[in-house]
Amino acid sequence: MSIRRILIANRGEIAARIARTCRELGIETVLAASEADRESLPARLVTRVVCIGPAHPSASYLQPGTLVQAALGTGCDALHPGYGFLSERADFARLCEQHGLIFIGPTSGQLAAAGDKLAARAVAQEVAVPLAPGGEVSSPDAARELAARIGTPLLVKAAGGGGGRGMKLVERAQDLDAALELAAAEAGAAFGDTRVYLERFVASARHVEVQVLGDGTGNVVHLGERDCSVQRRYQKIIEETPAPGLSAELCGQLHSAAMRFAARLKYRGAGTVEFLVDVRRNEFFFLEMNARIQVEHPVTEAVSGVDIVAAQIAIASGQGLRLARGESRREGCAIECRINAEDPARDFAPSPGLVKAVRWPQGEGIRVDTHVEAGTRVPPFYDSLLGKIITHGSDRAQALARLRAAVAMTRIEGVATNLALHADLLADPEFAAGGVDTAYLPRLLGRRASAAVRHG
Amino acid sequence: MSLTARDIAEITRLLEDSSFDELQLEIDGLKIHLRRSGAPVTAAEPVRAAAAAASPAPTATIAAPPAAVAVDPALVAVRAPLLGTFYRAPKPGAPPFVDVGASVEPDTIVGIIEVMKLMNTVRAGTSGVVREIRARDGTLVEYGETLLSIDPRVPG
Numbered sequence: 001m002s003i004r005r006i007l008i009a010n011r012g013e014i015a016a017r018i019a020r021t022c023r024e025l026g027i028e029t030v031l032a033a034s035e036a037d038r039e040s041l042p043a044r045l046v047t048r049v050v051c052i053g054p055a056h057p058s059a060s061y062l063q064p065g066t067l068v069q070a071a072l073g074t075g076c077d078a079l080h081p082g083y084g085f086l087s088e089r090a091d092f093a094r095l096c097e098q099h100g101l102i103f104i105g106p107t108s109g110q111l112a113a114a115g116d117k118l119a120a121r122a123v124a125q126e127v128a129v130p131l132a133p134g135g136e137v138s139s140p141d142a143a144r145e146l147a148a149r150i151g152t153p154l155l156v157k158a159a160g161g162g163g164g165r166g167m168k169l170v171e172r173a174q175d176l177d178a179a180l181e182l183a184a185a186e187a188g189a190a191f192g193d194t195r196v197y198l199e200r201f202v203a204s205a206r207h208v209e210v211q212v213l214g215d216g217t218g219n220v221v222h223l224g225e226r227d228c229s230v231q232r233r234y235q236k237i238i239e240e241t242p243a244p245g246l247s248a249e250l251c252g253q254l255h256s257a258a259m260r261f262a263a264r265l266k267y268r269g270a271g272t273v274e275f276l277v278d279v280r281r282n283e284f285f286f287l288e289m290n291a292r293i294q295v296e297h298p299v300t301e302a303v304s305g306v307d308i309v310a311a312q313i314a315i316a317s318g319q320g321l322r323l324a325r326g327e328s329r330r331e332g333c334a335i336e337c338r339i340n341a342e343d344p345a346r347d348f349a350p351s352p353g354l355v356k357a358v359r360w361p362q363g364e365g366i367r368v369d370t371h372v373e374a375g376t377r378v379p380p381f382y383d384s385l386l387g388k389i390i391t392h393g394s395d396r397a398q399a400l401a402r403l404r405a406a407v408a409m410t411r412i413e414g415v416a417t418n419l420a421l422h423a424d425l426l427a428d429p430e431f432a433a434g435g436v437d438t439a440y441l442p443r444l445l446g447r448r449a450s451a452a453v454r455h456g
Numbered sequence: 457m458s459l460t461a462r463d464i465a466e467i468t469r470l471l472e473d474s475s476f477d478e479l480q481l482e483i484d485g486l487k488i489h490l491r492r493s494g495a496p497v498t499a500a501e502p503v504r505a506a507a508a509a510a511s512p513a514p515t516a517t518i519a520a521p522p523a524a525v526a527v528d529p530a531l532v533a534v535r536a537p538l539l540g541t542f543y544r545a546p547k548p549g550a551p552p553f554v555d556v557g558a559s560v561e562p563d564t565i566v567g568i569i570e571v572m573k574l575m576n577t578v579r580a581g582t583s584g585v586v587r588e589i590r591a592r593d594g595t596l597v598e599y600g601e602t603l604l605s606i607d608p609r610v611p612g
Binding site: 060065 | 538539540541570571572574595596598599600601
């Protein structure tokens with residue numbers, strides 16, 4: 001069935017992003033906005049705005065019933081959940097399904113399978129996708145036995161967690177019991193699920209993920225990989241494609257593993273399978289599947305020419321995959337910087353406030369996804385993402401040069417940002433050489449801090 | 457002559473209780489135009505004295521704000537505490553919880569907002585007399601939308 005009107009159950013840059021593609025497709029949009037977002041830029045890009053509740057997300061963007069009611073009451077036939085908020089909640093997708101509302105994303109069953117990290121590990125095992133040594137532990141004795149086999153350092157992870165949430169690092173075997181107890185308690189409070197599992201901690205690895213699209217009947221294509229190794233406390237700040245310096249063979253293995261995993265679930269929609277890649281040992285491990293559109297999707301769009309939001313809508317309306325396997329083009333390289341309202345000098349404290357003036361970059365090969373303009377208020381209730389600057393070039397050097405210039409051109413006044421950190425990162429020879437691992441950013445931040453002390 | 461807010465409220469009630477949609481009233485050069493059906497009620501506008509082009513007309517002007525009744529600052533708006541479908545009556549066919557002119561106490565139920573089959577009662581929150589019912593029965597109301605307004609100056 002064709003989709004005529006979509007409720008956008010999100011805010012910020014992704015709401016604006018979804019609205020733009022809908023406009024191109026001639027699909028009407030209703031923005032479900034909290035009180036704080038009624039006058040936001042996305043609100044001006046949609047056909048209609050409905051106010052779903054107060055600013056605090058627990059009373060607005062995290063209310064499944066309210067969002068479904070808003071969609072039905074405004075005559076929408078589909079709902080786009082964006083990322084974050086309710087986008088990966090199986091119960092929310094189920095509520096949409098029960099009310100005949102198309103959830104632009106996977107089925108509730110697939111969300112449940114991807115969201116339960118132990119279930120996801122089991123799926124990976126079934127299709128021979130490599131897993132970091134580990135497994136579920138149900139008693140302290142079993143945990144000690146498993147820990148002895150895995151060796152330290154290791155991670156205690158929550159089955160209901162993901163994206164770095166609900167994780168404890170254990171460096172010495174004697175700390176295991178305490179970590180287990182703490183992790184289970186935290187997981188119970190955060191996810192309502194006290195199950196935890198152990199996994200070997202890979203200290204020096206790259207975070208590489210593969211973008212897939214599935215039609216829901218077992219057909220899956222991939223749109224290449226993204227390298228997201230520049231992260232701090234599991235928060236990515238720079239992403240790029242292709243992953244620099246990975247052999248074609250290893251990339252091929254990653255693509256194939258991601259497709260096997262998604263095909264096994266008969267995955268519907270856009271999703272990302274994340275891996276840890278140990279380049280020196282030429283091996284990789286399954287991390288998790290993100291069953292939604294991701295913040296960093298534009299780099300993939302830049303090199304593949306595929307509008308991933310349009311692809312999501314096409315799949316949701318039953319048109320299947322427009323690309324057959326292996327058909328997507330891959331031209332050049334693309335890199336993205338996430339510009340956040342946070343202060344690197346104050347341990348990345350969020351910096352809400354009024355954006356007094358802003359100048360986003362423009363030029364060849366530059367794309368900016370943002371909802372921020374002069375006069376935008378950055379509320380303290382939501383994530384601190386102000387926008388994303390994405391550059392595309394015929395090779396990595398050109399994409400990088402364009403990104404350096406684009407970041408230098410950008411001005412944001414009124415709130416603290418990480419722009420200066422990005423400028424340093426992009427100028428750093430180690431990053432420019434390509435192929436940094438997840439320990440790189442903390443190391444760079446350490447160097448910056450000591451330089452500041454010397455100069456201060 | 458001058459009209460008090462209370463007089464305006466009385467006139468409004470005349471219209472609300474009638475089967476008419478509009479009311480135009482002229483008293484001593486003061487013209488009041490009231491309209492129902494959700495459209496904002498227009499202001500009472502000063503009328504120029506018939507043949508007084510030269511001199512300023514001795515008009516009785518009702519104090520700003522121009523949209524007299526709808527935004528009477530003394531009226532208290534009862535706003536939707538959440539998004540959902542608004543119902544004026546406990547069930548289809550039943551008499552409404554309140555009508556214009558009804559006296560209410562803070563805990564008087566004035567409507568229901570349904571979210572996914574969950575009925576949430578809406579209470580007046582103040583005592584007074586219902587002056588206007590804005591939200592239509594069975595329609596989607598947004599969070600914070602004005603459902604009805606209450607005149608707290610009239611003892612409930």
